[in-house]
Structure formats: C-alpha cells, structure tokens
Amino acid sequence: xxxxxxxxxxxxxxxxxxxxxxxxxxxxxxxxxxxxxxxxxxxxxxxxxxxxxxxxxxxxxxxxxxxxxxxxxxxxxxxxxxxxxxxxxxxxxxxxxxxxxxxxxxxxxxxxxxxxxxxxxxxxxxxxxxxxxxxxxxxxxxxxxxxxxxxxxxxxxxxxxxxxxxxxxxxxxxxxxxxxxxxxxxxxxxxxxxxxxxxxxxxxxxxxxxxxxxxxxxxxxxxxxxxxxxxxxxxxxxxxxxxxxxxxxxxxxxxxxxxxxxxxxxxxxxxxxxxxxxxxxxxxxxxxxxxxxxxxxxxxxxxxxxxxxxxxxxxxxxxxxxxxxxxxxxxxxxxxxxxxxxxxxxxxxxxxxxxxxxxxxxxxxx
Amino acid sequence: xxxxxxxxxxxxxxxxxxxxxxxxxxxxxxxxxxxxxxxxxxxxxxxxxxxxxxxxxxxxxxxxxxxxxxxxxxxxxxxxxxxxxxxxxxxxxxxxxxxxxxxxxxxxxxxxxxxxxxxxxxxxxxxxxxxxxxxxxxxxxxxxxxxxxxxxxxxxxxxxxxxxxxxxxxxxxxxxxxxxxxxxxxxxxxxxxxxxxxxxxxxxxxxxxxxxxxxxxxxxxxxxxxxxxxxxxxxxxxxxxxxxxxxxxxxxxxxxxxxxxxxxxxxxxxxxxxxxxxxxxxxxxxxxxxxxxxxxxxxxxxxxxxxxxxxxxxxxxxxxxxxxxxxxxxxxxxxxxxxxxxxxxxxxxxxxxxxxxxxxxxxxxx
Numbered sequence: 001x002x003x004x005x006x007x008x009x010x011x012x013x014x015x016x017x018x019x020x021x022x023x024x025x026x027x028x029x030x031x032x033x034x035x036x037x038x039x040x041x042x043x044x045x046x047x048x049x050x051x052x053x054x055x056x057x058x059x060x061x062x063x064x065x066x067x068x069x070x071x072x073x074x075x076x077x078x079x080x081x082x083x084x085x086x087x088x089x090x091x092x093x094x095x096x097x098x099x100x101x102x103x104x105x106x107x108x109x110x111x112x113x114x115x116x117x118x119x120x121x122x123x124x125x126x127x128x129x130x131x132x133x134x135x136x137x138x139x140x141x142x143x144x145x146x147x148x149x150x151x152x153x154x155x156x157x158x159x160x161x162x163x164x165x166x167x168x169x170x171x172x173x174x175x176x177x178x179x180x181x182x183x184x185x186x187x188x189x190x191x192x193x194x195x196x197x198x199x200x201x202x203x204x205x206x207x208x209x210x211x212x213x214x215x216x217x218x219x220x221x222x223x224x225x226x227x228x229x230x231x232x233x234x235x236x237x238x239x240x241x242x243x244x245x246x247x248x249x250x251x252x253x254x255x256x257x258x259x260x261x262x263x264x265x266x267x268x269x270x271x272x273x274x275x276x277x278x279x280x281x282x283x284x285x286x287x288x289x290x291x292x293x294x295x296x297x298x299x300x301x302x303x304x305x306x307x308x309x310x311x312x313x314x315x316x317x318x319x320x321x322x323x324x325x326x327x328x329x330x331x332x333x334x335x336x337x338x339x340x341x342x343x344x345x346x347x348x349x350x351x352x353x354x355x356x357x358x359x360x361x362x363x364x365x366x
Numbered sequence: 367x368x369x370x371x372x373x374x375x376x377x378x379x380x381x382x383x384x385x386x387x388x389x390x391x392x393x394x395x396x397x398x399x400x401x402x403x404x405x406x407x408x409x410x411x412x413x414x415x416x417x418x419x420x421x422x423x424x425x426x427x428x429x430x431x432x433x434x435x436x437x438x439x440x441x442x443x444x445x446x447x448x449x450x451x452x453x454x455x456x457x458x459x460x461x462x463x464x465x466x467x468x469x470x471x472x473x474x475x476x477x478x479x480x481x482x483x484x485x486x487x488x489x490x491x492x493x494x495x496x497x498x499x500x501x502x503x504x505x506x507x508x509x510x511x512x513x514x515x516x517x518x519x520x521x522x523x524x525x526x527x528x529x530x531x532x533x534x535x536x537x538x539x540x541x542x543x544x545x546x547x548x549x550x551x552x553x554x555x556x557x558x559x560x561x562x563x564x565x566x567x568x569x570x571x572x573x574x575x576x577x578x579x580x581x582x583x584x585x586x587x588x589x590x591x592x593x594x595x596x597x598x599x600x601x602x603x604x605x606x607x608x609x610x611x612x613x614x615x616x617x618x619x620x621x622x623x624x625x626x627x628x629x630x631x632x633x634x635x636x637x638x639x640x641x642x643x644x645x646x647x648x649x650x651x652x653x654x655x656x657x658x659x660x661x662x663x664x665x666x667x668x669x670x671x672x673x674x675x676x677x678x679x680x681x682x683x684x685x686x687x688x689x690x691x692x693x694x695x696x697x698x699x700x701x702x703x704x705x706x707x708x709x710x711x712x713x714x715x716x717x718x719x720x721x722x723x724x725x726x727x728x729x730x731x732x
Contacts, residue, residue: 078444089515117483120510120521121601144486149455155486156522235487 002220006139007231011159015138015227017220019212021166022052022102022127028060031162033123034096036063038088040111041102042071045129048172053102053127062098065091069107073260076106076146078154084114088122098123098161104130104177105137105264109155112143116158124160129169131181132265135222138163140230140240151251151259157235165219167212175301180265182207182300183246183272185218188225190272190293191242194338196221201292204299242340245332246272249306249355252317256309269302270358278346278354279334289337305360311352318351368586372505373597377525381504381593383586385578387532388418388468388493394426397528399489400462402429404454406477407468408437411495414538419468419493428464431457435473439626442472442512444520450480454488464489464527470496470543471503471630475521478509482524490526495535497547498631501588504529506596506606517617517625523601531585533578541667546631548573548666549612549638551584554591556638556659557608560704562587567658570665608706611698612638615672615721618683622675635663636672636724644712644720645700655703671726677718684717 001018016027037057041050046068057064067087069080088097099122101111108126115124128134144155170178189197199221200207203214226243233240249271253262262270276293279285294304309317318329329351333343346354367384382393403423407416412434423430433453435446454463465488467477474492481490494500510521536544555563565587566573569580592609599606615637619628628636642659645651660670675683684695695717699709712720 078448082444085513085520086515089513089519117520117522119519120508120523142486147451147455149452153455153485154451154483156483157486 002216004139004220004223004227006159006227008141008159008234011141011234013159013161013163015163015165015223017134017165017167017216017223019166019168019216021164022049022169023056025056025060027162027164028056028062028125031123031125032057032060032062032098034094034098036065036091036093037098037100038067038084038091038093039064039100039102040067040069040084040107040114042069042107044071045103045107049102049127049129049169053100057100064100069110071106073106073146076110076144078145081110081114081145084110085118088114088118093118093122095119095122098125100125100127102127102129103133104128105133108133108137109142109144109152112137112141112158112160113145113155116143116156121158124158126160126163128163128165130173131170131178131219132184133181134165134170134219135181135226136184138165139223139226141234165223167215167219170210170215176263176266178208178210179301180263183265183269183297183302185222186296186300187243187245187268187272188222190334190337191245191332191340192225192229192338193221194336196225197296197337201296201299204296208300241330241342242332245334245340246270246275248318248331249274249314252309252314253306255317255320256313257307262303262307266303267306269297269300270304270306273297273304274306274354274358275331275333277358278331278351281350281354282333282343282345284333284335285337289334292337306355306358308359311355311359314355315348315352368582370505370586370589370593372525372593374507374525374600377507377600379525379527379529381529381531381589383500383531383533383582383589385532385534385582387530388415388535389422391422391426393528393530394422394428394491397489397491398423398426398428398464400460400464402431402457402459403464403466404433404450404457404459405430405466405468406433406435406450406473406480408435408473410437411469411473415468415493415495415535419466423466430466435476437472439472439512442476442510444511447476447480447511450476451484454480454484459484459488461485461488464491466491466493468493468495469499470494471499474499474503475508475510475518478503478507478524478526479511479521482509482522487524490524492526492529494529494531496539497536497544497585498550499547500531500536500585501547501592502550504531505589505592507600508602531589533581533585536576536581542629542632544574544576545667546629549631549635549663549668551588552662552666553609553611553634553638554588556700556703557611557698557706558591558595558704559587560702562591563662563703567662567665570662574666607696607708608698611700611706612636612641614684614697615640615680618675618680619672621683621686622679623673628669628673632669633672635666635668636670639663639670640672640720640724641697641699643724644697644717647716647720648699648709648711650699650701651703655700658703672721672724674725677721677725680721681714681718
C-alpha cells in the first residue's frame with residue numbers, strides 16, 4: 001500500500017493511501033494516545049462512512065463518540081467550531097485524547113483547528129473523503145475557520161499524527177468536486193514534475209473514470225510532492241509559496257463571483273491558465289505549452305476560461321490577497337512546464353493583458 | 367539591564383527587565399517585521415501607559431493602532447477575542463504585522479492567542495504590566511481564552527519575539543495583585559532554588575515596599591528559572607509540570623469559591639501550603655519547613671489558610687482538573703525546600719488530611 005512519510009522532525013507522520021482503509025483498524029492503535037476519541041464529520045459524510053469508522057475505532061480499542069456538523073463552507077465559522085469544543089468538554093476529553101476529522105476540506109480545516117486549540121493542542125487524525133482534501137489538506141497541517149471579513153483568516157499550523165486516504169470514498173464524490181480536486185493534482189505536474197504531467201496526460205481518461213489503480217498512483221505522487229515542499233518550509237515562509245500556482249488569480253475569481261459559485265479547484269484551474277498566459281508574455285512558456293495545459297484541464301472537465309470580471313476588478317481583488325508582502329504583487333509563474341517560480345517581474349499592464357486573454361466574453365458562462 | 371534569554375531554537379527570544387522600558391524604543395526595531403502594529407490593552411492599563419508605548423513605537427518607525435478591551439477575566443472569551451480579529455482585519459494587518467500585548471495576564475493570554483491564530487500566526491511582543499504577568503505569562507508562550515465549561519480550555523503555544531518588563535508599571539499595581547504575583551515568585555524558590563528562597567526571606571520587606579533594585583533581581587531570577595524549565599519542555603509534556611506546585615489545590619479553591627473571589631496567586635499560596643503539608647505526611651518536609659513557607663507567604667501578605675470547602679469537595683474539584691492523566695491524581699509535592707517532584711504517591715486519605723489541616727474554620731474568612 002503506498003505510504004507518504006511527511007518528514008517534520010518530532011511532528012513527522014504518515015499518509016496511507018489505499019482501498020478499504022476506513023474499515024481497517026490496523027494503523028489506529030499506534031496513533032491513539034488517550035480516551036475518548038471524537039469523530040468530527042458532517043451531515044453528508046456521516047451517513048456514508050461514520051458507522052464504518054466507529055467500528056474500526058472500537059476494534060482498535062478506542063471509545064469513540066461523534067460530532068456531526070452541518071455541511072458546507074458557510075458553516076466554517078466560530079459558531080460551528082464551538083460545537084466541537086462543547087462536545088469535547090462534555091465528553092471530558094483531555095489533552096491526550098484524539099480528534100478524527102472524517103470528511104472533506106471544511107471538516108479537516110475545522111476539526112484540525114479545534115484539535116490545535118483544545119487545551120492548546122490535542123492528537124489529530126485525518127480521514128479525508130474528497131480528492132481535494134486527500135491531496136491538499138492531508139499534507140501540511142494548515143487548519144482554519146473563516147472570519148466575516150476574510151476566508152481562512154483564523155487558524156493554526158497543526159500536524160496530524162496519521163492520515164488515512166481511503167480511495168473507495170471517491171466513488172461517492174460528485175463529479176464537479178472530483179474535477180476540482182484533479183486541478184490540485186495537475187498543479188504538482190506543472191510546478192515541479194514534467195514527467196508526472198506527461199503521466200497525467202496519458203492517464204486522465206482512466207482517472208476520470210475513477211479507476212482505482214491510477215487514482216492511488218496520482219494521489220500518492222501529489223501527496224509526496226506536497227510533503228517534500230512542506231518538509232522544507234513548514235511555516236510557509238519560502239518554497240511553500242509555489243503551491244499557490246493559480247491561487248492569486250483563483251481567489252480573485254472566487255471573491256469576484258461570490259464564494260461558492262465556482263469551486264476552489266475550478267477557480268485554480270482558470271487561474272493557472274492566466275498564470276500560464278502571463279508566463280508566455282514574459283517569454284518563459286510557449287503558446288504550445290499553454291495549449292497543453294488547456295487540453296489537460298479540459299480532459300479533467302475543468303474550466304479553461306475565467307469569468308469576465310474585467311481586468312481592473314481582477315487586479316483590485318488580487319491586491320487584497322493575503323499573500324501580498326509590503327504591497328508588492330508577487331505571483332507564482334512558470335519558467336517551463338514542471339518549473340514554477342515566485343516572481344515580481346510582471347508589470348500590471350502584462351497581468352491585465354493575461355487576464356483579458358484568458359477571460360471569456362460576458363455572454364458565455366461556465 | 368538584566369536580560370533573560372529563552373532558548374527555544376528558532377523561537378528563541380529575550381526578556382528585558384528594567385525601569386523605563388515602555389518609553390525606550392531601543393529594543394523594538396529589530397523585532398518589528400511588517401506594518402501596522404496593533405497594541406492590545408484594556409480600559410485600566412491604556413490610560414496609564416498606552417500613550418508612552420504609542421510614542422516608543424512611532425520612534426521605532428512603526429505605525430501603531432490601539433485595540434482597547436474591557437478589563438477582567440470575565441471578558442477572556444471568544445467575543446472579546448473577535449474584537450481583536452475585527453481590528454486586525456480592518457487595519458489590513460498581514461502575517462508579518464506585529465501585535466503588542468500591553469497589560470496583565472488576561473491581555474497577554476488573549477493578545478497572544480489572537481496573534482497565534484491570526485492568519486495562522488503573526489509576530490507577538492509582550493509588555494506585561496503586573497508582577498504575575500511579568501514572571502509567569504512572559505515566559506513559555508501559553509495563550510488561551512476561557513470556555514463556559516472550563517478556564518483556559520481554548521488556546522495555543524505561541525512564543526513572543528520580545529518581552530519588555532518595565533518595573534515602573536508595578537508602582538500603579540494594587541496591593542492585592544502585587545502579593546498574588548509574589549506567590550509565583552516564591553514558587554521558584556520552593557520548587558528548585560533553596561538559595562533564592564533564602565534570598566526572598568531576607569528581602570521580602572524591601573520587595574513589598576516595591577524597592578526597584580531587589581524587584582528587578584527577583585523578577586530576573588523567577589524568569590530565568592521559568593525559561594530554563596520551558597526550554598527543556600516547551601509543550602508541557604514533562605518537567606514543566608513542576609510549575610504547577612500548589613495549582614491543583616489552588617484551582618479547586620478558585621472553582622469552589624467561584625472565579626475571581628480569590629486571585630489566582632492567593633489560591634496558589636494556600637494550595638502550596640496544602641502541598642507542603644501533604645509532603646510532611648509523606649515524610650519529605652519537616653514541620654519547621656512548612657512553618658518557614660507560611661511565614662514567607664504571610665510576609666508577602668498572602669493567605670496561609672485555604673477556605674473550608676470540605677475535603678470531599680476539594681477532592682471532587684481536583685479530580686476534574688485538566689492535569690489528570692488517565693484518571694490518576696498527580697500532584698506536585700516537595701521532597702525538600704527547593705526540590706519539587708511530580709508524585710502519585712499520596713493516597714486520597716492523606717490528601718484529605720492535608721486539606722483539612724490547611725483549611726480554616728468556616729467562621730473565618732480571608
């Protein structure tokens with residue numbers, strides 16, 4: 001079974017990737033410190049997998065109880081987080097108790113943040129059930145809730161002690177969410193692995209058919225890439241920035257349309273094409289390279305044109321992005337396919353040109 | 367000027383102790399990363415020292431703004447914390463911006479927790495203005511807010527980049543709070559430094575007269591002790607437990623009377639005498655040793671008898687303390703004056719006997 005080891009010194013942990021992992025208690029006993037064990041999930045995921053996880057925990061000698069939250073990004077706030085704290089306190093959880101996050105990115109972010117803060121830090125296990133959470137949230141320890149004035153503004157770095165990626169959970173994932181997760185998988189090919197990009201081009205039709213063999217391979221390679229990047233820059237001070245390819249443009253799309261209209265991965269795909277086009281304007285990528293990226297996203301049923309918000313509106317939204325340092329617009333661009341860089345080279349006029357060329361006409365829609 | 371270096375690897379920082387530090391910008395420029403700088407204080411402390419700190423920050427090249435919170439433990443909750451987040455977001459603080467906590471323990475705990483969570487961690491400077499905050503909260507990076515079901519239940523370990531202990535602020539500290547802080551100073555003599563205990567006995571009258579020279583010395587020695595303990599056990603997994611001498615009994619007093627009736631330091635003093643008495647029951651301390659501790663606390667105008675809640679009530683409250691691991695009652699006791707240990711030796715009958723002997727009759731009061 002593929003395993004990715006995330007090398008973070010005393011915070012090191014393993015990500016196991018395979019089929020049937022939620023019903024397999026094998027990895028649990030070594031990672032359960034105290035009792036009881038809180039399983040945080042949501043109203044969509046719990047009916048599908050909670051019973052299975054509950055039985056695995058019992059088999060591993062744990063005393064599990066469930067905390068079921070409403071589903072959706074709209075609930076990623078303090079009020080919902082406090083429901084987790086209430087449950088942990090009422091069940092007399094101690095610092096040595098374990099919190100298991102069973103669900104997608106929102107459950108991972110909130111469960112992880114609750115585990116980071118409860119008694120200043122409790123044991124945390126992730127069981128991500130969406131492709132995006134499996135390749136993204138499962139590596140790096142980023143946790144957060146939203147604030148009315150900003151997304152993911154309140155959070156912590158809190159590493160899990162174990163991640164179980166059960167590929168069988170992808171069978172129940174809606175098509176649009178599956179594609180959005182694939183955008184983050186493709187990202188690793190684009191920023192640091194031209195071979196993986198080739199492999200994705202060759203295997204995208206099998207991946208989209210949810211063939212478990214290439215899926216396990218793709219998730220393994222994406223997690224391994226992220227683990228390498230995170231191990232070199234745990235607190236996001238340097239190289240980890242490359243993970244934000246397409247994200248500054250993408251955040252502008254998400255904010256400009258209103259959160260939830262496009263999924264994060266969809267916005268990242270369209271944003272990545274803007275970054276690619278800007279890279280050609282700087283003489284780095286060829287037009288043929290951009291066409292290759294576009295074909296790959298299209299094969300993954302992802303948008304290849306961004307909404308036409310107007311270049312000025314894009315720039316305004318991008319200037320408000322939290323990744324700005326001392327007011328300068330830093331972007332992740334591509335020197336070649338498989339080699340991303342942090343760059344402040346592009347002028348605002350060039351950025352505006354890339355935005356215009358990659359935005360669809362107002363009359364068309366996703 | 368005395369300086370304590372807290373050796374925590376890449377999270378190392380210095381505590382400067384002396385007079386006039388709030389009006390001295392010398393240490394600030396090296397510790398201010400980005401702009402603007404949020405100064406978090408409360409309605410009691412701000413009128414006394416905010417203008418001074420504001421001018422020092424301006425002189426250091428910073429763009430400061432103030433966040434003034436209501437005073438008191440009752441406000442150490444999510445609602446008040448959110449007022450800090452609101453201000454940070456409205457003033458466009460970035461991850462590189464700095465938060466300065468100017469005040470006592472509550473401001474340090476809340477300001478520190480806000481800094482720990484804002485964009486997953488921003489730069490944090492402490493300017494503690496009470497004796498307790500200067501010797502306790504200034505070392506170790508513990509931050510927290512209260513939850514309706516438990517004190518300090520939601521928090522983080524977040525180290526400051528700089529601590530300025532301005533002894534002049536103690537001139538405005540109410541007598542009862544000054545004494546409560548002194549209880550924590552005496553603790554270091556009791557748990558690990560018999561020489562310091564002697565020194566405190568010889569100098570307590572000058573300390574209580576707030577003579578700056580022995581005060582600076584006492585604060586320096588207390589901070590250095592805590593820094594050594596914390597450096598060896600940053601995440602409170604082992605030796606740091608010794609800092610809780612008197613605290614399990616003390617928490618029972620605070621909870622049993624209702625929070626705020628006795629100050630934390632007052633409860634710790636009475637709790638320490640219970641721990642000392644229990645240590646004599648185990649054959650470790652002599653009766654003369656306990657009398658010495660009692661005289662020193664009395665000289666510091668601290669309670670030497672705990673409220674008579676009844677031994678059963680004490681035990682019940684102590685069993686609910688968060689320091690219990692797997693249900694066993696672990697206490698910090700003294701092998702000799704200057705040598706504390708973590709112990710599970712005492713039986714509940716012995717604990718009850720120590721409680722009874724150290725509680726006053728119901729007819730007397732603090």
